[in-house]
Amino acid sequence: MNTLAEENYLKAIYHLAVNDGNASTNQIASSLNTKASSVTDMLKKLADKSLINYIPYQGVSLTPSGEKIAIGIIRKHRLWEYFLVEKLNFKWDQVHDLAEEMEHISSEELIDRLDKFMGYPKHDPHGDPIPDCHGRFDTHELKPVSAVTVNEGGTISGVRDHSSSFLQYLDKKQLTIGCKIMITDIIEYDHSVVVQTGNKEVHISREAANNILIAL
Amino acid sequence: MNTLAEENYLKAIYHLAVNDGNASTNQIASSLNTKASSVTDMLKKLADKSLINYIPYQGVSLTPSGEKIAIGIIRKHRLWEYFLVEKLNFKWDQVHDLAEEMEHISSEELIDRLDKFMGYPKHDPHGDPIPDCHGRFDTHELKPVSAVTVNEGGTISGVRDHSSSFLQYLDKKQLTIGCKIMITDIIEYDHSVVVQTGNKEVHISREAANNILIAL
DNA sequence: TAAAAAATTTAGACTAATCTAAAAAAATAA
DNA sequence: TTATTTTTTTAGATTAGTCTAAATTTTTTA
Ligand SMILES: [Mn+2]
Ligand SMILES: [Mn+2]
Ligand SMILES: [Mn+2]
Ligand SMILES: [Mn+2]
Secondary structure, eight states: OOOOHHHHHHHHHHHHHHHTTTTTTHHHHHHHHHHHHHHHHHHHHHTTTTSEEEEESSOOOOOOHHHHHHHHHHHHHHHHHHHHHHOOOOOOOTTTHHHHTTOOOOOHHHHHHHHHTTTTSSSTTTBBOOOOOTOOOOOOOOOEGGGTTTTTTEEEEEESSSOOOHHHHHHHTTOOTEEEEEEEETTTTOOOOOEEEEEEEEEEEEHHHTTTTEEE | OHHHHHHHHHHHHHHTTTSSSOOOHHHHHHHTTTOOHHHHHHHHHHHHSSSSOTTTHHHHHHHHHHHHHHHHHHHHHHHHHHHHHTTTTOOOOOOHHHHHTTOOOHHHHHHHHHHHHTOOOOOEEESOOOOOSOOOOOOOOOGGGGGGOOOOOEEEEEEEEHHHHHHEEEEEETTTOOOEEEEEETTTTTTTEEEEEEEEEEEEEEEHHHHHHEEO
């Protein structure tokens, strides 16, 4: 099928192109910790395989077959993350790097059986949607806590920052996926936010508020 | 750590050297479906890393650190095979190739947690012993059915041929790991064997009898 | 709109892993 | 023990993926 490097490029392009549908050489290079010249080489290879639309100097987008592969890898990544947390009791801040490796296990049948074994979960430990075996997934809108007004609230359903340090910080503050929260105050001075969670009140920075996503 | 190719070479050398402690270039080449010249190149690399003892023209053996790596890979291979059969309901003839890929997932912690999750199984679906996290495993003697006399019997505890076709054949004859059997007759003409299993009697060739291992 | 800066591609080199063909060493046979 | 065969190693190429440095194109700034 495709090499490990090709799969990583397709996935990176998919994530970068979610917004404007287009990814630049430098964006890809920085997201894969590689050099722009290496990216150019690979873009030619992927274009030859009709997995991306590549116009030199103009950036790239995925073709339908490229997108199908990318979504397949994301499906595997998120299912393995779910497995690691739900079955092997890893913490949500420990699983990403492991899943980066496991997402390249090639068997479709394996991943479909894993999906069934776990009861067809809809979201990974970070709240991200898990594509089903046809590549479909829900894409409901979430709001960053920083965009919510006082006395509004909702359920924590996602994060924008997936770094271990941020996830550990959320654990400590008991702000995890599924928690119902209510914004009780916004400090004018630094835009930090006071949040009611369960019986506790916690105080978080504007930056943290910007990286926590809730469903209203 | 080590590359995928290096891991495969170490594992191949381990399996080949089980008997006489030594593996030849050609043996390694044929077990990895590669050419002798490629093997020579890799042997130099592994010797540089002190993972094998290599004397040109004399074959190789694993050093203690090479053996430790090889056993670690075999542990992963067999634990994943167990997982695939016990948790994902694959058949015993479907899991080897999948495990060939999964055995290279690098995390030790992952495999130790998987081991715990499954209750520290001692044998894989083919009866082969699973090394524990220290690399220890039991090595009790098994006898091929072809070496057993009439009216003797025991429990099927291993196979020498791991091919899908042989495993499917055993499934069909209901000769699977854990079955208690008794040899009721040995045909003089072709050394084929009549075996009592449960309430049935099955007739198997000398070759098949040679590839079924029992504990007395 | 011309100059400067930034982004991207090209040129040329490197490593890991593989191959074929030829040379060398070891094992076997006459 | 010499000749033949088999095994193993060496020599020289190839492919995927990466790099640095230089050239080119695009974008921004003045
Ligand atoms: Mn992840
Ligand atoms: Mn995730
Ligand atoms: Mn196997
Ligand atoms: Mn096995």
